Amino acid sequence: MKQTLITLVKDKPGVLNRISSLFRRRNFNIESLVVGRSETPGISRITIVTNETDSTKRGNIYFNLLKLINVISVRDVTTLPCIAREYVLIKVHVDTDKLNDINDVTKKFGARIVDMGKGSVIIEAAEEEKVITDLIKNLSQFNIAEIMRTGKIAMRRGVAENNSCLSSNNNQENAHWTVDQINHYLNS
Amino acid sequence: MEYHTSKKVLTGAEIIWECLLQEKVSVVFGYPGGAILPAYDALTKYKGRIHHVLTRHEQGATHMADGYARASGSVGVAMATSGPGATNMITGLATAMMDSSPIVCITGQVPRPFIGTDAFQETDIVGAAIPVTKHSYLIMDISELAATIREAFYIARSGRPGPVLIDIPKDVQSDSIEFNYPETTIDLPGYYLPKDPLEKQIQSAVELIDNAKKPVIFAGHGVLLSGASSEIIELAEKSGIPIATTLLGIGSVPDSHPLVLGMMGMHGQAWTNRAIQDADLIIACGMRFDDRVTGNLKTYSPNSKKIHVEIDASEFNKNVRVDLPVHCDVKTFLNAIIPHIQQNNHRRWLEDISVWQQDSQQRDIVNTGSPTLMGAQVIRKIWEGTKGDAIVVTDVGQHQMLEAQYYDHEKPRTLLTSGGLGTMGFSLPAGIGASFYGSDKEVWIIVGDGSIQMTITELATAVQENVNINIAIINNGYLGMVRQWQQMFYGARYAETPISSPDYVKIAEAYGLSGQRVIHIDEILPAMKKAQQTNGPSLIEFVVEKHDMVYPMVPAGADLHDMIQRPHNNKPLAQQKVKKEALK
Numbered sequence: 125m126k127q128t129l130i131t132l133v134k135d136k137p138g139v140l141n142r143i144s145s146l147f148r149r150r151n152f153n154i155e156s157l158v159v160g161r162s163e164t165p166g167i168s169r170i171t172i173v174t175n176e177t178d179s180t181k182r183g184n185i186y187f188n189l190l191k192l193i194n195v196i197s198v199r200d201v202t203t204l205p206c207i208a209r210e211y212v213l214i215k216v217h218v219d220t221d222k223l224n225d226i227n228d229v230t231k232k233f234g235a236r237i238v239d240m241g242k243g244s245v246i247i248e249a250a251e252e253e254k255v256i257t258d259l260i261k262n263l264s265q266f267n268i269a270e271i272m273r274t275g276k277i278a279m280r281r282g283v284a285e286n287n288s289c290l291s292s293n294n295n296q297e298n299a300h301w302t303v304d305q306i307n308h309y310l311n312s
Numbered sequence: 313m314e315y316h317t318s319k320k321v322l323t324g325a326e327i328i329w330e331c332l333l334q335e336k337v338s339v340v341f342g343y344p345g346g347a348i349l350p351a352y353d354a355l356t357k358y359k360g361r362i363h364h365v366l367t368r369h370e371q372g373a374t375h376m377a378d379g380y381a382r383a384s385g386s387v388g389v390a391m392a393t394s395g396p397g398a399t400n401m402i403t404g405l406a407t408a409m410m411d412s413s414p415i416v417c418i419t420g421q422v423p424r425p426f427i428g429t430d431a432f433q434e435t436d437i438v439g440a441a442i443p444v445t446k447h448s449y450l451i452m453d454i455s456e457l458a459a460t461i462r463e464a465f466y467i468a469r470s471g472r473p474g475p476v477l478i479d480i481p482k483d484v485q486s487d488s489i490e491f492n493y494p495e496t497t498i499d500l501p502g503y504y505l506p507k508d509p510l511e512k513q514i515q516s517a518v519e520l521i522d523n524a525k526k527p528v529i530f531a532g533h534g535v536l537l538s539g540a541s542s543e544i545i546e547l548a549e550k551s552g553i554p555i556a557t558t559l560l561g562i563g564s565v566p567d568s569h570p571l572v573l574g575m576m577g578m579h580g581q582a583w584t585n586r587a588i589q590d591a592d593l594i595i596a597c598g599m600r601f602d603d604r605v606t607g608n609l610k611t612y613s614p615n616s617k618k619i620h621v622e623i624d625a626s627e628f629n630k631n632v633r634v635d636l637p638v639h640c641d642v643k644t645f646l647n648a649i650i651p652h653i654q655q656n657n658h659r660r661w662l663e664d665i666s667v668w669q670q671d672s673q674q675r676d677i678v679n680t681g682s683p684t685l686m687g688a689q690v691i692r693k694i695w696e697g698t699k700g701d702a703i704v705v706t707d708v709g710q711h712q713m714l715e716a717q718y719y720d721h722e723k724p725r726t727l728l729t730s731g732g733l734g735t736m737g738f739s740l741p742a743g744i745g746a747s748f749y750g751s752d753k754e755v756w757i758i759v760g761d762g763s764i765q766m767t768i769t770e771l772a773t774a775v776q777e778n779v780n781i782n783i784a785i786i787n788n789g790y791l792g793m794v795r796q797w798q799q800m801f802y803g804a805r806y807a808e809t810p811i812s813s814p815d816y817v818k819i820a821e822a823y824g825l826s827g828q829r830v831i832h833i834d835e836i837l838p839a840m841k842k843a844q845q846t847n848g849p850s851l852i853e854f855v856v857e858k859h860d861m862v863y864p865m866v867p868a869g870a871d872l873h874d875m876i877q878r879p880h881n882n883k884p885l886a887q888q889k890v891k892k893e894a895l896k
Binding site: 133134137138141142145149180183184187188190191192193194195196197 | 439500502625629630
């Protein structure tokens, strides 16, 4: 299972640079990284997916991210109940007689056609990674011209530990790592 | 202080110096240039309050700030202009980063409208410095200047210390604004400082320590940084556990203490490494299991439980898997466990170690009575001539390891050395920086003939400032450590390691300091005496045996117990062959 991290960062120039520099310098692999504004002005939320399988290395990634001063919090949600989605735009070059077939595939995967031009359609989908991969596979019988795919974004289910922005209590908690928390990363 | 009460409108340049005063900075090491001109212009108003040391190269400025920081424990400050001035600082930043040394580097930047245009002397120094700084700033508005400088000092000195870079565009320096130094607490929600260890961690640690039969305490740089020297000795004495130090941990515990084993690792004492390999418990305090410390990770101290006390959580399990990570300041941890530890003496264990110790002593080069001067002998004499009480600043290479082995340090912050990055050229500028700390200890710079030539230009700085430093050049005509590796692992093909030197006595004279040359062991102490009596810098060149090696040695990546020891008979050194199986 790929490691998924949700982090809150200060929306300062260069913060992405610091994160990508960390991954490059420590030889960690980023699979995808999606950044956007959060509910709090000045704070961005980032979903990072790594393809690191070794739990020690995963712990390393976690603690090194947290060490960055502009990174406010990091939560590893790999094994937690989450809603995780990717978004994709797919342009298919198509003759009119195939339109119905495309429509069927699109519907089957919960995607939709958002643009229909002369000889081409654009399909969008916001689904789990696997669904999107399958959608693309199914559309490949047609003439796919372009794919624009985002990385994964994720959000934890429920209200507990909602990874919300800057409550100072939250930070106090983060400021101290219990044996269990550390062991979760280091000895699991 | 007047600048608190009466609101003053100041330029950015003036604010820089005001903030440095607020941070109790008394000396800045730097080099002026175009983009930092406003700051230097404003410096003239601060004469007598802040002393500026004009270095001969910006790398020197960073090492001086670093040396000052290591000797004093306070933040060292370096200043340079944009572009080449700033990029010359990278080596010094990386050196400070690897060794957790608190420095703040202030660089000028081209004016804001020119940023991104490849303007004259423009470099993206913040971008370039990201991997080698703890944090960095580009100040795009004068309203952020004072708060940022304050934050930078806080970040540099707190937690695991490290270098911070502040890049200030020229037009921000010439802007003006009402100055007040922020008094509120620093708000850094993403900056976590660890607190007390948990009850559970203390209990587990105490249990492990009380039940251990062959335990070893590790004292790393973190012991020095947290000021835990007396606490770690207290733990050792109460529990009867011996202490091994890392290179940067030297000085954190007195070498003369019967429970102190000396340095561990690649060129560590043989008995120390054997004790580590044989141990059933390691209590690692403020260190990071560097590859020079561990050797082959697969066979490293295979039977020991490991407690790792470290302020930086990203160090846990980075290299060595530990059983009890304690995310905590070393001193806090020690104070928490000492009352609960059982009184103990590990007599059998300590006897085992002392047998290994005797074997090593018989091989010691100092006891050979060799006619040529040996590096180790020089270091031992320097120890004698300074009564073991100098601040010794070393460079990188054979002389550095010999210093670690043959100069016994009794007090914290008396060995300054570039451990992590291994920066040749570190010692002369770092020693100059250390001398500004104003301690009553004499400063001795021990440096090789290769290293001194990397930053020899700072001799001029030493003379201009008339600093009291003693420079001991250990000249063996080679890049000695690289030559040692070539001799051992590359068929003695000495590719580009023979290195010529200028006449150092003449160099000294030309720069305007006193210079001496020593070729015989009996001349060492008199020459030292002359240097010690000199007011200002002085230099001694020691011409030593060309082919000596540093023993013991654990080849890179070999098992820690597979040490190559100095042969018993001390055969002609150049002809020694290393056993193949020891190398793997």
